[in-house]
Every structure is written in C-alpha cells, then in structure tokens.
Amino acid sequence: MRMFRSDYSEGAAPEILRALVSTNDEQVAGYTEEGDEHCDHARALIRAACGRDDVDVEFAIGGTSANVVGVTGLLDDWEGVICTKDAHINVHETGAVGACGRTVLPTDDANGFLTPEAAERVWQFQTSTGRHMTRPAAVYISDTTELGGVWDLARFDALCDWADARGLKVFLDGARLASALTSSAAEGLTLEHIAERCAAFYLGGTKNGMLFGEALVIADPKLKRAFPYLIKERAGLLAKGRLLGVQFEAAFEQPADGNEALWWRLARNANACALRLRDGLVSLGFEPYGESASNQQFFVVSPEVTRSLEAACGCETFYTLSDGRLVVRFVSSWATRAADVDELLTLAATLA
Incomplete structure (x- = not known):
C-alpha cells in the first residue's frame, strides 16, 4: 500500500527531475551567487509571483535552516519571537533557535493558530519589567499550521494588524504554503498579500515535489543584510546552489499551455x-x-x-x-x- 506518512517520502516530481537532468552538464557559479543564471531566473519568477520586485529571494536547503536563519536574522540578542506552543520552532527543531542565542516565547493557543489575544498576553508579560526580560520583536506563524489548519485573509490580517501595532515583525513558515494557498479554506489570502505584509516568509519545495529546498522572500532590511552571512555561519549554504535554482525555476515557470505553474x-x-x-x-x-x-x-x-x-x-x-x-x-x-x-x-x- 502507498504510504501516507509524509509529503517528502517520494523523490521529486518528474518535471523537477527532467529539469535537473537537462541542466546537469552546465557549469555555473556556486553558492546561488551571481553567475548562476538558474538561481537568478528563479528569483525573478518568484518575485513576479509575489507581485514585488523590491524583495530579496534567497535559498535554503530545508525548513529548519530557513526557520533558524530567517527568525534569528530578524532579532537582536536580547529579543525573542512569539509563537504557538505547538509551533515547529518550539517543538520540532531541537531548540535550534535557542541554540543560536534567541528566545522562543510560546503562547497558550491550542489549535495551531497564533491569536492576537494570546500574543498580547505574552507581550504584556515580557515587557512588564523592562530590560529584565526578553523583549518580543517578531511573531512566527506557519501556513499550514502544525495541525493542518489554513490561514484565511481575515485571521491573517488580524494577527498582522496586532503585530504592526506592537512594532513586531511577522515571519511565516511556508513549508506547506502551496497546500495552504490552494485550499478552499484560504478564503481570500493570496501569495501577493502575504508578500505585502510579512517581513519574511518562504515557499516550501521539500514538501511540494522537490528533492529539497525552500525559497525565502525577504522584505525586512535587517534580514536582507544578515541572510548571506547567517546561511553560511549556520551551515546552510549549498555549494551546488544551482540545484536549488533549477528546481524553483521549474516549479514557477509559467507553462506555454496557459496552465498554472507546477508549484x-x-x-x-x-x-x-x-x-x-x-x-x-x-x-x-x-x-x-x-x-x-x-x-x-x-x-x-x-x-x-x-x-x-x-x-x-x-x-x-x-x-x-x-x-x-x-x-x-x-x-x-x-x-x-x-x-x-x-x-x-x-x-x-x-x-x-
């Protein structure tokens, strides 16, 4: 019987494999840097899909790398990130954010969705004694949630509005973002809107037909400056970066027949x-x-x-x-x- 354990048990979609094979003999620059035309093209395709040409698009090998570099790059040493108690960064990444010297601040939300009310309670507590406690500077959400929940436009905007009012940056874990945005439960939430409101988020490839890889979309100036250094420092920089670019290029290229992109x-x-x-x-x-x-x-x-x-x-x-x-x-x-x-x-x- 076919396994239903995860969405990364198989290798990769045939279209992704064909793209990798057809470009295999090409010689391009390493580390996703300038001179890798596949990464450059993938960046352009993703910017177009997001409706923004002012964001940086960077690549990570997997979700933990994207989360750790993305979240910690938004924070200073004394700052923390608010998330639900079941958030991936809180329970399934072996304390990776904490190991990098940043603090995870979980709420008491019980259904996978971070609510403004619960986030406000954490904010009030953490700021109650000034410099003696870790100060929240960002919120972390995932779409889909750990329990398969899908953010809709109203719920997403309510949290973003609260974060904006408190001066907090929003980071969205998009390991399964393709599943979320193609769900009927998204109810008006689009990739373009997420790109407009988040400081950073990523488009998951590992769990959506690629061999590996996530594409981070970065609007925040601090993270734009930090990312190239953090991805290397934290052992996430792939020498054969073209493997990331080729896959996202194939995933977001618009087919000639007018159908949706593969992703x-x-x-x-x-x-x-x-x-x-x-x-x-x-x-x-x-x-x-x-x-x-x-x-x-x-x-x-x-x-x-x-x-x-x-x-x-x-x-x-x-x-x-x-x-x-x-x-x-x-x-x-x-x-x-x-x-x-x-x-x-x-x-x-x-x-x-």
Whole structure:
C-alpha cells in the first residue's frame, strides 16, 4: 500500500527531475551567487509571483535552516519571537533557535493558530519589567499550521494588524504554503498579500515535489543584510546552489499551455487526495480531529486501529488523548493518486 506518512517520502516530481537532468552538464557559479543564471531566473519568477520586485529571494536547503536563519536574522540578542506552543520552532527543531542565542516565547493557543489575544498576553508579560526580560520583536506563524489548519485573509490580517501595532515583525513558515494557498479554506489570502505584509516568509519545495529546498522572500532590511552571512555561519549554504535554482525555476515557470505553474498544480493534487481520504473516512464513521482542509488530515482512533493503520500506510501518531485514544496523521503528496486513497479506504472499512 502507498504510504501516507509524509509529503517528502517520494523523490521529486518528474518535471523537477527532467529539469535537473537537462541542466546537469552546465557549469555555473556556486553558492546561488551571481553567475548562476538558474538561481537568478528563479528569483525573478518568484518575485513576479509575489507581485514585488523590491524583495530579496534567497535559498535554503530545508525548513529548519530557513526557520533558524530567517527568525534569528530578524532579532537582536536580547529579543525573542512569539509563537504557538505547538509551533515547529518550539517543538520540532531541537531548540535550534535557542541554540543560536534567541528566545522562543510560546503562547497558550491550542489549535495551531497564533491569536492576537494570546500574543498580547505574552507581550504584556515580557515587557512588564523592562530590560529584565526578553523583549518580543517578531511573531512566527506557519501556513499550514502544525495541525493542518489554513490561514484565511481575515485571521491573517488580524494577527498582522496586532503585530504592526506592537512594532513586531511577522515571519511565516511556508513549508506547506502551496497546500495552504490552494485550499478552499484560504478564503481570500493570496501569495501577493502575504508578500505585502510579512517581513519574511518562504515557499516550501521539500514538501511540494522537490528533492529539497525552500525559497525565502525577504522584505525586512535587517534580514536582507544578515541572510548571506547567517546561511553560511549556520551551515546552510549549498555549494551546488544551482540545484536549488533549477528546481524553483521549474516549479514557477509559467507553462506555454496557459496552465498554472507546477508549484501550484502539485499542491492541488495533494489537497484533492487528502480531502478524498477525509470524506471517505468520515463516511466510514471515523472521527476527525480538527478542521484541516489541507494535505494533512488528523483522526482520533483506538490504539488497536492505530497499529493496523501504521503497519499498512505508515501514518504517524501525534497525540494521546486523556481517554487513551490516539490522534493519527495522514499526509498526501504530489505523487498520491485517487487509487491510493481508495485502497486505504478499503482497508479502513475493515477497521471501522
């Protein structure tokens, strides 16, 4: 059976591989620097997609590198970043931001979305005694959230408005941004709007059909200056940088037939398969956990059913609830097909 463990279990989309093979013999400058025409072209394509020509576009090998360099580059030594308690930088990156001398300031938000109300409580506490406490200077959000939630325009603007009022910079983790923005739950939020309001964010490639790589879009002057040095200092600079440029070039090149760029099309497939799985499991009587409209789907099942599902399709256990039941996650990808979903639903029918 096809695995539903993650959206980076496969290698890369055929279009990405063809681009890498067709440019393999070319000689270009290293480290994504001037003279690498593929990185330069990818930057131009991404700026066009974002509707801004005044942003820097830089590349990182993966999400942790993008988060660490992006977040820490926005902060001074005495400053911290506000995020939810389940945020990736708080629980899944081995304290990487803290290891770089910056402080993560989690809120009590429980559903993956950072709210102005919870962020305000952290702000008030951290600024209550002046220089004796870490001062918040940025907020971190991810789209999709850790629980597959999708930010819509109203929710996004409400947080950005609060951050602006407090003089805080907004950093968006976009490891699964393609899935989020192609979801019906985005409700008006666009790539152009994110580019307008965020100090920095990134476009995820690792989890959307590439072998590896994320593209950071940087509006903040401080991070623009810091990024080239931080990415090297923190061991994230790829010598064969052209491998990043070629992949993003292929992902954002506009097809001659008028279709969407590959980056969007791959995410739409992942979302469609995830929703097919969600609808099928719900119809079989399985209990969803949360309201994900993205390529991550969460369900509450017994330990016995969990073991059967894990053995069959590699789904991961995320939480243990107070009644002993487990929350498991299914993830679809660019490579998932409707037939793969139907095969899993056939098995699930025997467990319902």
